[in-house]
Amino acid sequence: MQPSNKTAVTVEATIKAPVAKVWKFWNEPAHITQWCAASDDWHAPRAEADLRPGGKFSTTMAAKDGSFSFDFGGEFTKVAENEQLEYTMGDGRQVAISFITQGDETKVVETFETEDMNPVDMQREGWQAILNNFKKYTEAN
Template sequence: MANRTAITVETTIQAPVEKVWKYWTEPAHIQNWTFASDDWHAPYADNDLKEGGKFKTTMAAKDGSFSFDFGGVYTNVGEYKVIEYTMDDSRTVKVNFSSDGNATKVVETFEAEDTNSIEMQRGGWQAILDNFRKYTEAN
């Protein structure tokens, strides 16, 4: 397979890493933030957070016009530090969590796909990450 472009998005959340980790990994929370805009939602999420464990989140337009499943298999899980996985299309993702106690920085690096522009992919993943930050800080 050809080398893929790595794209990185990041945010800092005003919350301790334990809360950030919980909101990132628990299906009840995942369903509340895993979408890029308000006209989308995540009606289904399942997460077996361990090496070799699988996850799946359904992302759907609220008007019912389109939906897709985002899923993969975990390759590395280090509690409160790192989550790595391979998506169903064989691309890899690494998410790093670092905290100073009051705030947690989340840095997500993923391999680009070949359909959409790098800018569009970065924008979409950043929008989801920003939605995660807003959800976590508000709850």
């Protein structure tokens, strides 16, 4: 992740699954649509990912009641299978995700640059909630 003047926030979770499964569930659109939401009243009806440096990704996040939706996307800048992902979001913010093998478990550490519209704590809570949802989905499947 390139240094910038944005605030960087880190969220993490330890998933009770091997790194190959965690990597697959994190990156395959069929799985992304099952976990990429911060709360039960939201979902991800669409996801695409061209998992290579220079490849684009996009996930539609939407309120289940149809009242609001947005696309979350960007471009991968680093792809090291089962180890590291880095990408630049559509608004230029940087994200780095490490997948750390810990025996039969995998620690996921995600560092993202904040945006200026919402409080940092709110952003941290939202990204952590999505990561927690990923953990719950991955461990149950």
